[in-house]
Amino acid sequence: MSFSVRAITLDLDDTIWPIAPVMARAEAALGAWLQAHAPRTAAAFPLQARRALRDAVEAEHPHLAHDFTRQRLISLQRMLQAAGDDLALVQPAFDAFFAARCEVEHYADSLAALDRLAARVPLAALSNGNADLDRIGLMHVFAFQLGAREHGAAKPAASIFHAACERLGCAPGEVLHAGDDIEMDVLGARRAGLRSCWINRPDAAGVRRAWPAGEARPDLEFPTLAALADWLDAAPHPMQDTP
Structure with missing residues (x-):
């Protein structure tokens, strides 16, 4: 399929790097920091207990579903x-966690594809997560980063897609959103009037998800960002439409 694209919004986690x-x-890193600085907390809240508490906080505060930092x-x-x-110790403990959260390992194709x-x-980066592109070292390839926390609502809400389009100076139909998540990225973008690209990377066994x-x-639909870059290189000029 060929159509004109004036701008691209991109998901981050599991699109540019694997999040797990x-x-x-x-x-x-958080567990090690707690062991060193708050050993009683470390003993009382090993990993599984921390995860259970995070789940409880999420359930108790549905109004913070867009704000992983606050949770x-x-x-x-x-x-x-x-x-x-x-x-x-709350803030320094979070800082230890967040520093490691921003130490990502990109998919092999990501950096070259982003440059292309x-x-x-x-x-524009459009994410429900709280990764910091300045810390990660990728901000130079993006016009801006819009997170769910800053916007006040998470994908698939149409408002976050529309806010990105407004900042880009484009109508929704002129913007392509690319991401891995079927609901948050692909269907959310489509409902908001954007073009959609599913980055459907194969798993460890080489199997891609079924739609x-x-x-x-x-x-x-592409298995990599490199394939999306190939498509864009072969597409018409951004301001031209295919007859």
Whole structure:
């Protein structure tokens, strides 16, 4: 399929880098920090207990579904308070977690593909997560980063897609959103009037996910960002439409 694209919005976690190993390292870093600075909290809240508390905080505060940072801070406060440790440790504990959360390992194709995409059209990062592109070292290829926490609502809400389009100076139909999540990225973008690209990376066994029956398919589907860059390189100039 060929159509004009004036800008691209991109998901981050599991689109540019895999999130599971990042979160495993971040939780390990938090556990080590607590062991060193708040050993009573570390003893009372091993990894599984921390996860259970995070789930409880999420369930108790549905209005914070878009704000993973605030959820994490509430969890840390409860942990330290329950263990009798100093609540002044909440922020440094979060800082230890967040530093590791921003130590990502990109998919092999991501960096070169981002450079190629950014050379063609403006890119904007559009994520429900709280990764910091300045810390990660990728902000230079993006016009801006819009997170759910800053916007006040998470994908698939149409408002976050529309806010990105407004900042890009484009109508929704002129913007392509690319991401891995079927509901949050592909269907959310489509409902908001954007073009959609499903980045459907194969798993460790080389198997790609099947598109759910009954749902209108995305405009594009690729296994890598490099393949999206190939498509954009072959597409018409961003301001031209294919007859």
